[in-house]
Amino acid sequence: MDLRLLDAEPTTDERAAIDAFLGPPVSTWAGADAVEDGHSAHGGHAARAQRHELLPTLHALHERAGWISPGALNYVARRLTIPPADVYGVATFYALFSMQPRASRVLHVCNDLACRCAGSDKLIEALTDRVGPHGSDTDGATWEPSPCLGQCDRAPAAFLVGSGENPTERELTNVDAEALIEILRGATPASPKSATPPQAGEPNLRLLHRIGLVDPESLDEYRAHGGYAALRRAFDIGPEGVLREVLDSKLMGRGGAAFPTGRKWDAVARQPRRPHYLICNADESEPGTFKDRVIMEGDPFSLIESMTIAAYATGCEHGYVYLRGEYPLAQRRLEHALEQARHHGVLGEDILGHGFRFDIELRKGAGAYICGEETAIFSSIEGYRGEPRNKPPFPVERGLFGQPTVVNNVETLVNVLPIVLEGGPAFAQIGTERSTGPKLFCLSGAVAKPGIYEVPFGTTLRELLDLAGGVSTGRSLRAVLLGGAAGSFLTPDDLDLKLTFEDAREAGTTLGSGVVLAIDDAMDLAELLMTIAAFMRDESCGQCVPCRVGTVRQEEALARLASGRTRGTVQDELDLIAEIGQAMRDASICGLGQTASSAVESAIARFEVFTSNGGTTP
Amino acid sequence: MNPIVLPMAPPAPATRLISLTVDEQPVEVPEGSTILDACRKLGIDTPTLCYGETLMPANACRICVVELEGARTLIPACSRKVEPDMVIRTDSERVRLSRKMVIEFLASSVDLSITPPAQDYLERYDGRPERYGPSAPPDPDRDKRRAGHHERPDGQTAATVHQPTKIDNGLYVRDYSKCILCYKCVDACGEQWQNTFAITVAGRGFDARISTEYANPLPESACVYCGNCIAVCPTGALMFKSEHDLRDAATWDESRQTRTETICPYCGVGCNLTLHVQDNEIVKVTSPADHDITRGNLCIKGRFGFQHVNPKA
Structure with a gap:
């Protein structure tokens, strides 16, 4: 060239x-x-x-x-x-990169859904008043508003990036204005701690049983608590045996699209073209989602073991973990675990003496929600702009570097351990007929005990909220956002919804990535809708017209409704939003555009968000 | 002496025909054809904007979407290959709505004044771009916008891509207020034709734009002035300086222009040139897109080396 x-x-x-x-x-x-x-x-x-x-x-x-x-x-x-x-x-595609010189310490202050529920706009007001508007340089430090940082159980949150000879990246949780101002003035923040799930220590947990109890940095402890038993069994039953168990388990993808994992694996395993690639999608960026972070921080070896089994079953020699750039603790834990695993012969050449070769490379995102889309992740890893590709061809035929590729979410992968250990049919007994196994939900917002909860499919929304201690703020529940920014709003009348893929579909909603954000009646719903619309606009890759312009027009229409200065009647604006949503759903290339209006439209359908003469309901 | 008998090339394998149904009409097209090919065979006029005969489909504009029975979403006709027994609808309510919204979205955010089919599409699908409000003012700093950041709108004006025209060389101008981001210029500059890679899509979302590195002026970029980006631009965002000046002076008049086919005199390749002449002056040079040597492409000499023919001013 x-x-x-x-x-x-x-x-x-x-x-x-x-x-x-x-x-x-x-x-x-x-x-x-x-x-x-x-x-x-x-x-x-x-x-x-x-x-x-x-x-x-x-x-x-x-x-x-x-x-x-x-x-x-x-x-x-x-x-x-x-x-x-x-x-x-x-x-210029990635939000974490600057093309202009700027302060060496940058504080990204989350102003997304869960942090807003925890008062982040007051935090931002205080920063603006006392430090200056975002982007202004004060003694080598600056701050920026940020989309969801995946710390929703410990909101409000921020993310500190320091560049220089000793670069730092630090998650900041449960922050207040004083602490942030101190940090902007040069104070060293406390070391981050991984969150202990509220259910830690409870019996019968399959996915969370080690988290908070077992040292995430010790391979010996991981082994002492059942680690690498599944990989040994996998080697006993062979790749075909693993495929059979995963097919029989009826495991469905946990990233949001709910595609049968066994079918995906089977399709890749049968592809004659080599090499095959395995990608663990850890670009968890759906607002309100933090389950994958908790797994990677608290039980990193489980992900490595699951990926090794997945690679064994599907014939991959090379795997990637595509980790979002805002998770430095998860990055350190994974890097450490990868090193340990290689050192102890459970990763790399000749794993456990079975002649199987597999290694994992960690790839870090740089602030782009769209890179969690399964084909955008290929573009990003290959060094192109993280733009999704048209399907077909599907990733199982032509994925990363044009080769057959398995892409699975973190939570999907760790389910493979109980599947291989207990057997697919036994796993399929958990949950319901069509939604099998345990499911992680990310509880945040106005609940007493926010965090990750593991429950079998079929648990109702009410049971789940009760598990998290119910509404904590002394106010009443106004709405629940289920599934994240690409999900939908439910009313208190919907709390008996059984949380399964099929019940959610029937109720016109989706489990998405397992977000359950409780919103009390003090929150302004219109404000949350504006936040979601702004998020979609910011995160659209810009490739196709329906999403690139549709997300802008949606945000503009919501702004008119919220301010009461509508073009025509309120109904005209609502009709316009419906048309924009329909076009984005029907004509966008990828899932981002196709779901960019679903939360907004669900709120409009189920709540009186906007009064008939414009403006928002109090 | 016996005449020399040249060996015959073996016959190409027969192409399989795929049968499908488009708008209730059965049609057969060769394997590997697109739905757009099938529509065209039936004479169904399918709108396109980002599609180019000489480029791989970018399927970015989505105005060609059609309904495929059994599919959750609409699918792009320009890129989707036909499969046996597909049932396609090109004029259903869903298709009409998406096409209307796409042309409205573009017409409300981009200057489509010299995009030939835009007005036709707006009328055909009853598009009303004015319903999004008056256009926001041009932004001279659009190239500096950052991914993941924007100011909250009040909704009283419709965001646009309007910005000052870039005139940084004597050969062609870039008016990105007219850019629909079809990717064709990037593809033509890059691996599909020229392999120069002077331009790219930069930024993200609504702020995505065609740009050189750091939005540097063209003379500082890798541009070789082949003008193959101009040849594929569907909206007039990329334009000969000569055409731009005439349009500025309101003297551009295609009805007064003649087109003369000739062969480029500069080298031995023999590219076909189409000279666009107005008032006895060459105002622009193109090459036929279906010409099997050029496929519409030229080099700087063929495209821009015509000043010596024009009478001296």
Whole structure:
């Protein structure tokens, strides 16, 4: 490829950060100093095949420099043989990357659904008053509003990113204005703690039984508590045996789309084209969702063991965990666990002496909800903009790097352990006929004990809310958001809904990613709808017209309704929102656009959100 | 002396025909065809904007969506391959609504004044872009917008992509107020034709835009001025400087123009040129999209090297 580079050079630090990640340049073309013994050529396919290193290289650069300068971008382009315009297109796709110089400490303050319920707008007001508007630089620190950070059980939350020689990334939970201002002024925040699920220690937990009780950094403890028994059984029954158990378990995907996992695995296992890839989708970004984080922080080996079994059954040698960029603790725990697993021979070459080879690479997102879409994740890993692809072809035929690929959510994967240990038919006895197994729900908002709850499918919404201690605020329940921003609002009359895929579908709702956000009557529902609409607009990748423009028009119509300054009557605006929603649902490329109006439309259908003369109900 | 007998090429394998139903009419098309091909065979006029005869379908605009029996969502006709026994509807209520919304969304956010089929589509699907409110003012800083951030709107104006026209070289101008983000210029500049990769889609969501790195002016970018992006642009966002100047002066008049087919004199490849001439001056050069050498593409010499023919000013 004939690259035309920019006339800009990286600083020494920028170059060092990039070289530290990629290794020193091997040719003068890639930026090495000229050598006396003549010419060396490094090009062609090998040079162009480095594109998948782009996102991690940008991360390495950004951690050191705090922004992506033209000189640094130019050097990344040169090192990876990617046109500078393409690098720019990818870098500007991600919200965590800055293309302008900015303060070295950036505080991302969550202002999404659960944090709003915990008063984050007051927090933001206080920051604006006392520190200055977002984006303003105060002594090397700045703050930005952020979409959901996945800390909804410990709202309000923030995420601190410090760049420089000693880069830091830190989750901040249960924050108040004082603490945030101190941190902006340079205070070191307390070490993050992983959350202990409220049910910790209860018997009969299948997915959460180790979390909070077993040291997540010790492989020995993991083994002492049942770890790697499932992988041993998998090797006993062989790949076909594992596939049979997973098919018999009737396990359905837990990421939101509820596709039968066994069918996906079976389809990939049968593909003659090699290699096959396994991706664990840990880009958990659905507002209100934090279950995958709790698993990765509290029981990282279980994910590695599940992925190893999945790879064994489907014939994958290489796996990826695509982890959202806002989960540094989960990242550290996983990195540590991967290292331990390799060291002890349960990952890598010849696993447990069975001649099976499999390894896992951790890939970090950089602030893009859309990258949790199963085909966008391929684009992101391959070093392109995280835009979804049209289906067909489906990932089981043509996925990552064009090869057959299994993509499973974290929670889906960890269900494989009880399936292999107890057998598929026994697992299928849990829950209901068509929704089998245990399910994790993310309880947040106005409940006494927010957190992850594991219950069998078929538990009612009321039972689940009771488990979390009911409404905590002394007020009455106004609504429940089920399934997240792509889910729908339910009323207190809907609490007897049995939480199964089929009951949810029949009731015109969805379990989505297992979000149960309780909203009391002090919250302004219109404000929450505006938050969801703004989220969808921000997170749309922009590829297709229905979603790119539809999410904007939806937000504008809601703004008119909320302010009472409607175009025509309130009904005209509601009709417009319905038409926008229908077009996004029908004509968008991917699930983001197809569900971008579902929460908004469900609230309008079930609640008097907007009064007949415009404005919102008190 | 016997005449030399050249060996015959073996015959290509026969192409399988796929039968399907479109709007209650049975149709057979070769395997590998798209639904759009099937529609065209039946004479069903299917709207397209991002589709280009010379490029892989980007299926980004979604105005060609049709209803496939058994499918949860509508599907893009331009890219979806036919499968046996598909039952397609191209004029159902769902299809009409999505097409109406797509053209409304575009017409309310983009300047479609010189997009030939836009007005026709608006009329055909009863689109009323004015119902989203008056257009928001142009934003000179649109290139600086950041992914994941926007100011909350009040809804009293409709957000648009309007921005100042980029005039940074003497050959062509970029008026991204007219850009529908069809990806065709990026594909033509990149791996599908030119392999120059001067432009990309940058940013995200509604703020996504066609850009060079850091929105640098074209002369500082990798652009080689082949103009193959202009050739595929469906909305006039990319335009010859000569055309732009005439339109600015309100003297651009296609009814006064002639088109002359000729062959490019610069090298031995033999690209076909179509010279667009108004008032005895070449105002633009294209190449036929169906020409089997150029497929509509040219290089800087063929595309822009015509000033010496024009009378000196």
